[in-house]
Amino acid sequence: MSRFWIGVAVVVGALAAAWWVRATGEVPAPRPAPQPAGGPDRPALRAPPAARPAAPPAAAAVTAASSSSPRPSSPSSPTSPPSPPSAWSPSPSPPPSPSPPPPPEVADWRTSLGSADPRERAAAVDRLSAEPGDESLRALEDVLGGEPDPRVRERAVFALAIVLGEAAVARLRKVALEDPDENVGAAARASLHRLAREHPTPPRGRLEVVGPAEPPALGRPFDLAVRFASTIDVPVARLSIRLPPGLEPLDRDRAFFKGPLVAGEERVVRLSLTPVVDPLRGVVRVRLTIDPEEMLDVDVIDRRFRISIENGAGTFEPAPGAETEETGGD
Numbered sequence: 001m002s003r004f005w006i007g008v009a010v011v012v013g014a015l016a017a018a019w020w021v022r023a024t025g026e027v028p029a030p031r032p033a034p035q036p037a038g039g040p041d042r043p044a045l046r047a048p049p050a051a052r053p054a055a056p057p058a059a060a061a062v063t064a065a066s067s068s069s070p071r072p073s074s075p076s077s078p079t080s081p082p083s084p085p086s087a088w089s090p091s092p093s094p095p096p097s098p099s100p101p102p103p104p105e106v107a108d109w110r111t112s113l114g115s116a117d118p119r120e121r122a123a124a125v126d127r128l129s130a131e132p133g134d135e136s137l138r139a140l141e142d143v144l145g146g147e148p149d150p151r152v153r154e155r156a157v158f159a160l161a162i163v164l165g166e167a168a169v170a171r172l173r174k175v176a177l178e179d180p181d182e183n184v185g186a187a188a189r190a191s192l193h194r195l196a197r198e199h200p201t202p203p204r205g206r207l208e209v210v211g212p213a214e215p216p217a218l219g220r221p222f223d224l225a226v227r228f229a230s231t232i233d234v235p236v237a238r239l240s241i242r243l244p245p246g247l248e249p250l251d252r253d254r255a256f257f258k259g260p261l262v263a264g265e266e267r268v269v270r271l272s273l274t275p276v277v278d279p280l281r282g283v284v285r286v287r288l289t290i291d292p293e294e295m296l297d298v299d300v301i302d303r304r305f306r307i308s309i310e311n312g313a314g315t316f317e318p319a320p321g322a323e324t325e326e327t328g329g330d
Helices: 002-024 057-068 120-129 136-144 150-178 182-198
Strands: 205-210 220-228 235-240 247-249 256-261 267-275 280-291 298-312 313-329
Touching: 002 256, 120 150, 150 182, 150 280, 150 298, 205 280, 220 235, 220 298, 235 267, 247 280, 256 267, 280 313
Parallel strands: none
Antiparallel strands: 205 220, 220 267, 235 256, 235 280, 247 267, 280 298, 298 313
């Protein structure tokens, strides 16, 4: 009876296998072999794994070399550049730059002043004006007080006026009065005159000229009145009246004045003049000089008048540019 059902099962399995092959095109895996006799507690023996065939010697060497050598990077993945330093990382500070040396033309005046060649000493004095300061001022004072060559002292006068400006007036006056060389004194006076033009001060003197009340005529005297004063006390003031030829004063000594002036006190000089020639053409010039300290600190005030006599009658009137004033000059 059991053999019958075994046969039925074999037939059914064969039919199912045939249908599977036709439907899927695959051969079904074989069923595992039945366990051998010996009981379920006896484990089945497994076949040892098949050994891999040994590689040929050449192939083994190539394999070993390929495994030990570094793999080349793929061209599609190039080596990435190094990442830039972080913005938060401190940047290295540059080394300090050396300070530039002083210009040679300024640095060597200290040694050139001691040269035996006066031309080098004069050139050094010229360069002193490019470096104003206490050291250069002391050097200029030393040159003005002890330099034997007057040409070097003359350069020092001009350099001192450039460096100090208006503050050099007192020293320049001293040089103008005391230096034995004429050219050095002239350089000091020229510097004083230039500084007086660049830094004018209000005049310390006043000058007023009053001409004739009627037009002058040949042979008829007329009076010329000159009033002058000073705003400060001065030890020396000079008044001069210059007359053209043909105009004679009654008292020539009254055409000049020299003496002290008291601040605010007015002085008056009256001069009687007579035209003695016809025709007469000329200029009457009146000048007042105020010298407060008799050290070239002077104020000069000029007044000019034109006189003309023709056919017995004439005119007396201010000349063009009749009033001029210079302060602080010589």
